[in-house]
Amino acid sequence: MKKIILFSVLFITTLSSFAQTTIVQxxxxRKIEVSGFSEMEIVPDELYFSISLREYFNDEKNxxxxxxxxxxEKxxxxAVAEAGLPKEALSISSVGGYQNYVDKKKKPASFLENKQYExxxxxxxxxxxxxSKVESRGIQYANIARVDHSKKEEFKKQVKxxxxxxxxxxxxxxxxAVDQKLGPVLEIREVEDNVNYPQPMYAKANMRMMAASESADSVQDSDLQYQKIKISYRMQAIFEIK
Known part of the structure; x- marks a missing residue:
C-alpha cells in the first residue's frame, strides 16, 4: 500500500515539473491600428430619362x-435611332390613360392613352x-430618373x-514620430462604404421641351445640370511594429 501511494506522489510531481518546463510565455x-479614407467624384455617363407621351386632339374644342x-411612339x-442610339436604349416602363374633359360640368368626352418610357x-x-422630333403637345413630361457610370465597379475598387x-x-x-518602424500588415477590414447618387437639378429644360409654341428648329441645347456621383470608402488596418 505504501508503495502505491509513493508511486502516485512521484507521478504527480513528475507531471507538475513537466508542465512547468513546457509553458513558455x-x-x-507590438502593433498599431489605423483607418484610412478615400473619396472620388465621377461624372455620370449613363443617364436614364423617364419620358411620358400622351394622346391629344388637334381640335381640342370639338x-x-x-x-x-x-x-x-413611332x-x-x-428620333432615338437618328441620334445614333441602339434600340435597347429605349424601353416601355408603363402604359395608362386618362379621361379628357371638355367642360368640367360635363362628363368626360373621351379616354386618351399615355405611355411611359425609359x-x-x-x-x-x-x-x-x-x-424636338416628337410632337410637343404629345410630351407629358421628361425627367431624369437616375444616373450611373459604366465603370463604377472599377472606380470603387480604386477608392478602396x-x-x-x-x-x-x-x-x-x-x-x-516615435522612432519606430512599420512592420507587415496583420489585419484589414472594410468599415464604411458610401456611393451617393445625387438628384439632378432641373433648370428650364423640361418646360422648354414641352412648350407647344416651340418648333423643332428653335430647341436649344439642354441647360439641365446634374451633380457628380460620389464614391467613398474607409478601411481599417492593423500593422506590426518592428
Missing part, C-alpha cells in the same frame, strides 16, 4: 383629329435633340485601394 506583439399614341423611336443616354444634351494606402501612410508617419 509568448512576448507581447374633340376631333386625335393624334394616337402609336404615332407619337416619332420617338425614329431612355438611356450618355449625355443630357442628346435629350433635346430627340424630343487608395483608402488602404492612406491607412498605411498614416501608420508609417505616426510610428516615425
Amino acid at each position: 509568448q512576448p507581447l506583439q 374633340q376631333k383629329d386625335k393624334v394616337i399614341i402609336s404615332t407619337l 416619332q420617338l423611336i425614329k 431612355l438611356k443616354v450618355d449625355r443630357a444634351d442628346k435629350l433635346d435633340g430627340i424630343l 485601394i487608395n483608402a488602404l494606402k492612406a491607412a498605411k501612410d498614416k501608420a508609417a508617419y505616426l510610428l516615425e
